[in-house]
Amino acid sequence: MRAIQITEFGGPEVLQLAEVPEPVAQPGQLLIEVDGAGVNYADTHAVEDSYLSSSSLPMIPGGEVVGRASDGRRVVALTATGGYAERACAWAPMATEVPDEVSDAAALALVIQGLTAWNLLRTSARLAPGESVVVHAAAGGTGSLAVQLARRFGAGRVIATASTKEKRELALSLGADEAVDADPEGLKDRLVEANGGKKVDIVLEMTGGPVFDASLAALAPFGRLVTYGLASRAEPKPLTAGALMGHSRAVVGFWLMHALGRPELHAQPMAELLNLVASGDLVPQLGGTYPLADARVVHEALRSRATTGKLVLDPRR
Structure with missing residues (x-):
């Protein structure tokens, strides 16, 4: 079958279209005929072996697929690896049936990114009604999903950051009260100003480096910064217990893998998110569907922040 395979670690240039053996489902797994494979920023880390879990070679990247299971059901599933291919295997508990009203791309937008947004707000930040996010x-x-869910979950003020005017306008259209430039220079002051001159209660942060530092400085007493990525590939300044105690603030790490196997953090939120999309109350932003062979181009665009919304590879093209 056709798949994107890497035989050495590196940047987008190591992603190669190849003919590989068919996957064989183990007991308890589903074999899925892939209609679409989701692309996530974490995939760029896996390809260069800089993710939280180590990768091994040769590897077919891709942690989420949508398609038809061997029993005929249309499902969206977490696969760990192997998603950028015509067929993939997933453990049965990691697969969720997709309602007819939900498109392939929208379903893929939920399985990692939607669950992450839900858990960032509910599980890690423990958002209370009226708090600023x-x-x-x-x-x-x-x-884009976190903005909508924060509003739905009762946030008092939602402040978005983005790198371009167009992206900031998109965030406002999704329900953000304010949208500010993401440039680390002066970011703390812009966040406080956007919150009416007060420090903020919750920050969802996935850039690292100076953005993390500015976000922490903008936290109010008893505020929570939830870190779930290092898109800049730069670590923030070291933290001390005294720095946290002196401002009564918290830093919480989140990795979706720790939510799996816990129905209240995985299966139940996934059903909730799919129902919200089916009813039109949650609108995933779709960034485009590309032929499987364009995986390298998609990774390049993702790393350069030239994309918005959910990106999908179609192995049928």
Whole structure:
């Protein structure tokens, strides 16, 4: 079958279209005929072996697929790896049936990015009604859903950041109260100003480096910064217990893998998100569907922040 395979770690240039053996489902797994494979920023880390979990070679990247299971059901599933291919295997508990009203791309937008946004707000930040929420990269797959969910979950003020005017306008159209430039220079002051001159309660942060530092400085007492990525590939300044205690603020890490196997953090939120999309109450932003052979081009665009919304590879093209 056709798949994107890497035989060495590196940037987008290592993504190669190849003929590989068919996957064989183990007991408890589903074999899925892939109609679409989701592309996530985490995939760029996996390809260069800089992710939280180590990768091994040769590897077919891709952690999420939508398609037909061997029993005929249309499902969206987490696969860990192997998604950028014509067929993939997933453990049965990691697959969710997709309502007819939900498109392939919309379903893919939920399985990692939607679940991440839900858990960032509900599980890690523990958003309380009326609290202010900063969503970085608000035009991206996770950020655009987090803006909508924060509003739905009762946030008092939603502040988005994005790198361009067009992306900031998109965030405002999704329900953000304010949208500010994501440039780290002066970011803390812009966040406080956008919150009416007060420091903020919650920040969802996935850039690292100086953006993390500015976000932490903008936190109010008892505020929570939830970190779930290092898109800049730069670590923030070291933190000390005294720095946290002195401002009564918290830094919480989140990795979706720790939510899997816990129905209240995975299966139940996934059903909720799919129902919200089916009813039109949640609108995933779709960034485009590309032929499987264009995986390298998609990774290049993703790393350069030239994309918005959910990106999908179609192995049928």
